[in-house]
Amino acid sequence: TQLLEQSPQFLSIQEGENLTVYCNSSSVFSSLQWYRQEPGEGPVLLVTVVTGGEVKKLKRLTFQFGDARKDSSLHITAAQPGDTGLYLCAGETGTASKLTFGTGTRLQVTL
Amino acid sequence: DSGVTQTPKHLITATGQRVTLRCSPRSGDLSVYWYQQSLDQGLQFLIQYYNGEERAKGNILERFSAQQFPDLHSELNLSSLELGDSALYFCASSVWDSYTEQFFGPGTRLTVL
Numbered sequence: 739t740q741l742l743e744q745s746p747q748f749l750s751i752q753e754g755e756n757l758t759v760y761c762n763s764s765s766v767f768s769s770l771q772w773y774r775q776e777p778g779e780g781p782v783l784l785v786t787v788v789t790g791g792e793v794k795k796l797k798r799l800t801f802q803f804g805d806a807r808k809d810s811s812l813h814i815t816a817a818q819p820g821d822t823g824l825y826l827c828a829g830e831t832g833t834a835s836k837l838t839f840g841t842g843t844r845l846q847v848t849l
Numbered sequence: 850d851s852g853v854t855q856t857p858k859h860l861i862t863a864t865g866q867r868v869t870l871r872c873s874p875r876s877g878d879l880s881v882y883w884y885q886q887s888l889d890q891g892l893q894f895l896i897q898y899y900n901g902e903e904r905a906k907g908n909i910l911e912r913f914s915a916q917q918f919p920d921l922h923s924e925l926n927l928s929s930l931e932l933g934d935s936a937l938y939f940c941a942s943s944v945w946d947s948y949t950e951q952f953f954g955p956g957t958r959l960t961v962l
Contacts, residue, residue, distance in 0.1 A: 780939050780953030826892065836905045839892040
């Protein structure tokens with residue numbers, strides 16, 4: 739069973755602070771995706787990383803895929819209340835397109 | 850709006866009953882995936898269909914079944930419902946069946962009393 743552990747599990751910060759969320763596994767993934775989910779809604783895809791060592795930036799969000807394709811991180815600069823939500827990483831293996839989701843990081847950004 | 854629709858949005862039923870959840874994928878998407886999200890288990894993959902055929906199976910109970918119809922919409926059937934089946938059920942779709950990004954619907958919240 740492939741497991742994706744995310745840390746921290748919960749994070750409460752003030753507007754303007756920086757934060758990093760980690761997604762770790764002992765398995766190798768062909769690609770890794772990050773989603774954000776708001777209460778009562780489905781996860782929304784933020785980014786997909788495919789190449790080991792790849793770094794992608796989406797405005798204030800920076801995503802990195804580990805060199806060995808077993809881990810990933812999401813860094814948010816100058817967090818805003820609109821960043822509040824559940825952040826999920828999801829890894830895909832090459833044998834099937836089913837995604838293995840991480841345990842989730844619940845972020846709350848207050849004024 | 851992801852373009853994936855799910856009905857109903859909420860469903861309340863009793864133990865032992867059977868329900869059907871419906872999903873319409875984004876226009877042009879051939880793959881449909883079903884997920885269950887509960888507080889203690891997180892988001893769990895149940896099953897995937899691609900162009901009408903079962904493609905991959907995850908942690909789906911024998912009491913649950915799914916199918917994808919010629920118009921590509923999908924239904925998830927849950928029978929002999931138990932209290933522990935209460936959860937959010939999400940459908941996602943993607944264009945192909947591998948190396949693709951999945952787009953999630955708004956979910957169906959099932960409550961079993």
